[in-house]
Amino acid sequence: MVYMTKGAMGLVALFAVLILGLCFWHNINWDEFHFLSIPFDMARGQVEKPLQTFHAHLFSWLTHLPFSEIGMVIAGRIVAFGCLMGTLYFIYRIASIFAPKPYAILGGLAYVTSGFVIGHGASFRADPFAAFLLMGALYLLFCHPLRARPLLVAGFAAALSVMITIKSLLFIPAFVGALIWRGTSRDAVLRIVLAGVAAVFMLLAMFLWHKSQLNIPSNISGAEATQKVLKNASGRTIFGAGFLPAKPYLKVWLIYSIVPLLAALAALRAGTGAGREKWVLLTLCLPLGSVLFYGNAYPYFMPFITPPMMVAAAVGLRRLDGRRFALGGVTGLMALGGITQAVLTSQETQSAQRQTIAAVHQLFTEPVPYIDRNGMITSFPKVGVFMSSWGMENYRKAGQPIFQKALEQETPLFLIDNTRYLQAALEGDARIANCCGFFPKDAQTLRQNFLPFWGDIYVLGKRLQMAKGLHEVTIYHAGPYILDSQTPVFIDGQRIEQGMQVALSAGIHRVETSHPHQMRLRWAGVVPDALPPPPETEIYHLFWGIR
Incomplete structure (x- = not known):
């Protein structure tokens, strides 16, 4: 004994x-x-x-x-x-x-x-x-x-x-x-x-x-x-959960x-x-x-x-x-x-999380608004809905797109793609969007206003399919922007070519092009030069691979 x-x-x-x-x-x-x-x-x-x-x-x-x-x-x-x-x-x-x-x-x-x-x-x-x-x-x-x-x-x-x-x-x-x-x-x-x-x-x-x-x-x-929290909690976790x-x-x-x-x-x-x-x-x-x-x-x-x-x-x-x-x-x-x-x-390590969080703090030395699933950068103010399955259900029940208003009022400067809902919106995956993801307008807003930067970090910018002629483009955050375009464009009358920077104020700008093409304007307030290579693994692991 x-x-x-x-x-x-x-x-x-x-x-x-x-x-x-x-x-x-x-x-x-x-x-x-x-x-x-x-x-x-x-x-x-x-x-x-x-x-x-x-x-x-x-x-x-x-x-x-x-x-x-x-x-x-x-x-x-x-x-x-x-x-x-x-x-x-x-x-x-x-x-x-x-x-x-x-x-x-x-x-x-x-x-x-x-x-x-x-x-x-x-x-x-x-x-x-x-x-x-x-x-x-x-x-x-x-x-x-x-x-x-x-x-x-x-x-x-x-x-x-x-x-x-x-x-x-x-x-x-x-x-x-x-x-x-x-x-x-x-x-x-x-x-x-x-x-x-x-x-x-x-x-x-x-x-x-x-x-x-x-x-x-x-x-x-x-x-x-x-009462609202109790009703939602009981409805989802008990009475509506099934056997x-x-x-x-x-x-x-x-x-x-x-x-x-x-x-x-x-x-x-x-x-x-x-x-x-x-x-x-x-x-x-x-x-x-x-x-x-x-x-x-x-x-x-x-x-x-x-x-x-x-x-x-x-x-x-x-x-x-x-x-x-x-x-x-x-x-x-x-x-x-x-x-x-x-x-x-x-086998489920923190490597990708450590690298991603370190990159954010290296890029942004002071807290700025951002978008992600769950508030991963807790010292920064998170913008938008809490993207758990429960949170997304409540978002869809509310029936209103939210990100256009968020960009206008809170101006998130970056986004961390750490959930399938964001991934579907950024990549245009209609399977998730039509089932349980963001409303089409929100998915389009995210896709058009955030550009890939480093790993799962996206920064503010514009992604536009330009037709020939004059267009009005809304910039949400004042600062320098880098043009990614195979065709030169005129922004507010100024000729800008591939790789050039242009200082833009917040508001509407006139962009003119002579040929149809895809154009990107990326906010240049941060640079990736000093960052190490991004992680190749997912930020969040499944439970031993169980879905």
Whole structure:
């Protein structure tokens, strides 16, 4: 038993070290950059939505670090790694109620080697922080005396997790389990219920305070903004997501999580304590059932939703007590799955991201407006819609092109082609545009006003198919422009030839040509001479190639 305990602890420590190392190496997902962008938007007074933005207060310190966006995400990941270690500790402590210490440790090993935890358990998203808070609240309810202080701390942790992400409500069955386990007397039930009521009031207080800090448009009330977010969130992620909406990812998760899943099922069959333990273990497994209907059950969701189930897994693994070879085989299988995931994850590097971000900061020493998918250059103000699948659905529901107005009012100077929606617009891919991409007018606006510059970076300019005669061309940003044209043209009466620069003011200019041809005018406020060759790989990797 001593060797088993030391071996399990050694494996958990090994995978903890691997996860920490991957924090510095693993490709940063687009929503990690988006999560980082919220504190910057908060500092600029650009946050309007009171839900899912509370972490801007918790991570405002990141905006003061002398790092690039990559360094800031890594700093956030290190905090997330600490939360992951806390979650592991809470799994162990809660499991210790139901199983001996070695099996409680195996429950932690089952979690850290289960599907997607190694790659995404310490990602800079809401999920690791919410999982830590929720498991901490459950630990206090399961393991501590039901006194005022731990109950209030548990209530505060649960309320804070909901402020960070609404999907924390999916943990409600696990909290019912705590009530079942500790509610053996009327006094205990009353104390836990009062803690729940206190949590609701703390949640309301945090929400009202946070809303007061936001720059909500005067024509939209905070209640309207909240109602709209809740309606969109529930409609897309729950009621409109269908059955098993993330099936491809779930299949992969099952492959790497078969041991804890079977162990949890075994625990439900062998529950003791006159049925009470079985019901408690069932409630701890129920949050995982959300994968049946939750629309955003992507790989990063699994490390968030599975920790309660790992308590049941620890109890199930206890059934192998005395069967040394079976226990060793199961432990080896979990370790093999964890190592395989570490190898796959290590192949998804940050190389293209580091090169692209470094190029942006080399070209633009001061923040300027720009367009991209998710706010990748978080220290710069992003222009346009948030280009997640959900964001694009909301864009199309609004029914209005946006980029002509954005160019006129905000004048983004560059664009990062880091999503298929932008790629389709810039390349004229009608398959995406007609399905779920930008409206034709927006796609044309982007294609005509941004030119390839370096890698996935496009800069402001004009791309025009010129017919013979006189044309009016709108310039959105004053400055020098370089002509790319095989035919000389006259701009405001001045003859300009291939490669020549011309200073243009913002506004309408008269361009005349004697032959039909394609003409480009690229803003020359930045030059690529000192930049290294652009990366050849994609900025964002798929999850191990899974679509």
